[in-house]
Amino acid sequence: MLRSFASVLAVSAVLIGGVACRADGLIPRPFSDASESGELPDGGVSVDSTSPAVTRLRPELLRAVRAAAVDALADDLDIRITSGWRSRSFQQTLFDDAVRTYGSEREAARYVAAPGVSKHVTGEAVDVGPTDAADWMSRNGSRYDLCQVFANELWHYELVPGGDCPDLLPDASSL
Ligand SMILES: [Zn+2]
Known part of the structure; x- marks a missing residue:
């Protein structure tokens, strides 16, 4: 149980890391799809x-x-x-x-x-x-x-x- 929770955290960290990259402008899409x-x-x-x-x-x-x-x-x-x-x-x-x-x-x-x-x-x-x-x-x-x-x-x-x-x-x- 603890182990799987840890892996969920790890996956979350990767996802959040990906979002952070976007926010940092590494991917040149500063606006949402709606804009x-x-x-x-x-x-x-x-x-x-x-x-x-x-x-x-x-x-x-x-x-x-x-x-x-x-x-x-x-x-x-x-x-x-x-x-x-x-x-x-x-x-x-x-x-x-x-x-x-x-x-x-x-x-x-x-x-x-x-x-x-x-x-x-x-x-x-x-x-x-x-x-x-x-x-x-x-x-x-x-x-x-x-x-x-x-x-x-x-x-x-x-x-x-x-x-x-x-x-x-x-x-x-x-x-
Ligand atoms: Zn008009």
Whole structure:
């Protein structure tokens, strides 16, 4: 009995050792599998985060968001990225959840774009927060070529070179 307990301890130590190696960065996977799909924690992350949701955004979009964030800080607003690049499967999961919540694909599409049309999947859209930061972006984003796209999504921005933002679409089902 004692002997088998000891061997369990030994195995545990090996497992813990393996995890420690990962934490030490010997295996270059600092983020969980969830973040690999583009998931972010509640409240989002800094614009300088190295999470895939941020680093897999189109470089010119990320540059614009970072420039806006620097200027927003002067107004005491901390712009956080609440969602950025998403894997196709993560977008599908979000869409499926919305279908369950809203009862039909048609209604769900007003709130979550289907994977085939979502600009998050191509790294061309970013969601920002909290609300006061999103509000700042809705008023100042065009200075950085960042445009709100949907009337019902104050937080969702896409890059429009020239900053001449088109009229808002009612919601994502207009795509
Ligand atoms: Zn969005």
